[in-house]
Each structure stands twice: as C-alpha cells, then as structure tokens.
Amino acid sequence: VSLKGKRVLVTSGPTREYLDPIRFLSNASSGRMGAALARAALKRGASVTVVTGPAEAPLPSRAKTVAIRTGLEMLRETLRRARGASIVIGAAAVSDWRVASPAKKKIKRSSSDLRLTLKPNPDIIKSVARRRRPGQIVVGFALETHDRLTHAAAKMKSKGLDLIVANGPSALGSDRSSATLILRGGWKRELVSVSKDELAAAIFDAIEDLA
C-alpha cells in the first residue's frame, strides 16, 4: 500500500534528563536517522511530523517539527500526535531514566561523591503501541551493544511493535551503519553498511508491504 496522503509521525534525536539547570544525562544521537525517515516519507507523498530532541541534523522544512528536551516532554507530544497518524516510528534515542529529584540551582562542586537516583522513563513507543488504532503501524529501534538480534526480537514482542530496527552503537552519529529489520512473525532482513537514507527507504518498503 502506498504512503501517499498518509500521516507519518517520527520521534528523533536524543533527550536530555537534567540533574540541575546546567547538567544532563544524554547520548550521542545526531537525529540523522529521524531526518532521513522524514525525507523518505515526504518523498513518498506522506505528511510528516517529527517530535525531536536537541539534535544536530537539519530536518526537512516540509516536515512539521515539534522540539522537546526531556523524555517526559517527548512522551506527551508524541502521544498527543500519534492518534492522527497512520504510521508512528520511534527513532529517538530516549533516555531510559530521568533524574528523580533535579536541583533547581546548579549543584556546587564538592570534594565528595554525588549520589544520584534515576527513575525509569516511560517507554514511549510501547505506550503508542498499547493505544494503537486498528491498522496503525508502530515501528521501533533497538540499539544494542551485545546479543543484538535476541534483545531486539524480545523488545519487538514485549512492546507490541510491527517492525523493529536493530542496530549497534556505531549507528549513533554516523553516516553509514549496519542494521537488521525484524518483522512481526520473525522475518528478518539484514542491511550491511547502508546510508541512513538507504535504511529509511528499506524501512518504508517494509511498511508498504505491511500496510
């Protein structure tokens, strides 16, 4: 089925989880995968919204952009916009934890250890999948440093996704990377050293086959 006229929602980039007004927990996501997905969906005639953390990759001007900073902000903006979308792709590298009690003022340097308690952040793409409308397609990413396929397949199941893209840490911030697409039912497709544009095209090919 064609993407033409469909609404595609993409989450992209890292989130920042603040300890105080200056310091935060984050990761090296550049937002390039999200930008490539937005370009590919526009090219296929979809209308595109991107909910994005602070990322360096420029997004296409024809995409509607919603800028957020924290995982909780991304959850709220994504759930609000997921209702009207035919396809939701969680390409953001959302922090799995946030700081339990962020300080209002910059924490003063001291010579003693600092103990931080981190609380689990909600799983955004799982929350989207749990509320899915009939026919809506929900796609996730799994970044794994070890036992990539096993972990990714388990995530796809527990989160109730239609498709998951498993990749390694070299994907973060780089131009080319290798990835495995895993469909519900266990079908796998291996992509070796592809650009993010090529990976985005393969993801939408798979979605068009599903839809």
Next chain:
Amino acid sequence: VSLKGKRVLVTSGPTREYLDPIRFLSNASSGRMGAALARAALKRGASVTVVTGPAEAPLPSRAKTVAIRTGLEMLRETLRRARGASIVIGAAAVSDWRVASPAKKKIKRSSSDLRLTLKPNPDIIKSVARRRRPGQIVVGFALETHDRLTHAAAKMKSKGLDLIVANGPSALGSDRSSATLILRGGWKRELVSVSKDELAAAIFDAIEDLA
C-alpha cells in the same frame, strides 16, 4: 604586551562522562566561546592549540585541535600542553563529576530505580595554575546560576587564576551573552549582551594589560 608569537592554549566544549558505552552526563556547551577565543588569539598573532570536547562550533583551521571526550582525557592533554604555553584559558564546560563505575555493556532498561555514584573530576584549570611557570597567565570561566560574582571571585582565589570570566546559564550555546571579567586584585569589567567574538577580544585586551 603583545600576543604576537606567544603560545595560547584553550580548552573548549563540554566533556562526556559515560555511564555505559551509550549514555553520558554532559551539558549544552557548544564550543563557541572556545572557537571565538581561538580566532581572536590567531588574529593577534599567537599560535593556538585547542583541547576540545565534542562541540558543534567549528574551530579555525589554523588552530591545532586535540579532540577528547572525558574530563580525565582533557586533564591529561591540557597538562601535557600547558607547559609550553604562555597563556592557558579554560573555556571548556568540564563535568565536575564522572561516573564511579561505568558499565562495559549498555545497561538494560528495567522497572526499578538506578543508583549512580559520581566521583569529583579533577579541576583542570586549577591543576594548570598550581603548576604555573613564572609569567604564565591562567584564565578561567565560572558559569553560575546564582550569586554569580561572589561565587566567581571565590573560584578565582581558590584556583589561583589571573582572570576569571563570570557568566550565567544563558551563555551556554547562545550567540550573545553578558559576562563580568574579574582580575586578580578585584578589578571588575561588566560586558552586557556582547557577542562571543567581542567577549574574546575583551579577554585578550585584559590579558595584554596583565602580561
């Protein structure tokens, strides 16, 4: 005294303190202040080395660049190069803490809290000042959210600096900002809504008066 032919060493950008191979503690430093300092020193005829964390602002090609990621890496590279420098300026937003026991594999998401112990990172510019050669000038920055001048003046004293630049959180990642230069002896100069190039020029004016 002129900067011509002098060696200037600048630290720039944020550092990343890893929890595991993917996640880190950092801040929004863009490296723009360090880049402005490098441009200004080159313009005045100095030779310039920049020890820089992962920052978005491009550095001038005539500056020698040393790329690091963590605070400990920045300490090592800065101390090694400080010996030969007439002027050392610590413009980096070095994390005051690092993770005590980083994980070798990506920490699995879980439904329980994560407790992190952070250890104090060494104070790089203080370490440089402690080892200073006669005539060497050491300059620091103080980013404060509250009681800016009091905290900055105390830092200048305890770290043994010649000059400190006090600014607020709006300086991080922005083009224009306000700052106060404080010289040893308590002389202050207020700069309101200046560009980073203007601030860099004012800092080297002050250094040329000192030297």
